[in-house]
Amino acid sequence: MAKHTITVTWDEIPADADPDALVGGGFRGYRCDCGLPLDRRVNAELHAMENDMCSTCLGAAEEVVVPGFARPCTACASTGRRGPQLVWQAAYGEAEQVITIGLLRRVVRGLPEPFALSRAADEVRALLGLPPGRLPVGPRVRDLLQRLAEDGEIALASAPDELLHGTEVVLYRDPLWRRVPPPLNGAS
């Protein structure tokens, strides 16, 4: 029985590397122990899925964000397996249904500033009567806060915990946020 262990190799990363490409799977090569050449990220993901491995961490149970920095893979609960990843995806889908942007906006309005991601997640859990661990509330709240930030409704109020590559690729564990007041003459 062939063993499928997918290995990630790193290319030279230029100092001005595009942060999204760097975090999103670029500047890497992939190969599998079975000898299958995996030139692109998408092929590595498909091969991982075919072999019952998590398509986010490719079976490694941890995500290597940049060379020398890895974190436990949340998509598969650090198992590296496809089954737990599917369970997580279904739970995340359910969280998307119940934790809407409107709900989070209401929560954000009521929190004293600056407020932490974890505090907003606790508030959402309390509001919906969800016991901890029932749904991936934290990841869903994190994604929605990101969306409010992109829309200019809130802004980061804390410094990153880690600078991973220059000042562009950074890591926040439990960032603080503050609300951005709407422009005085702005129609809303």
Ligand SMILES: [Zn+2]
């Ligand atoms: Zn293989």
Ligand SMILES: [Zn+2]
């Ligand atoms: Zn994984």
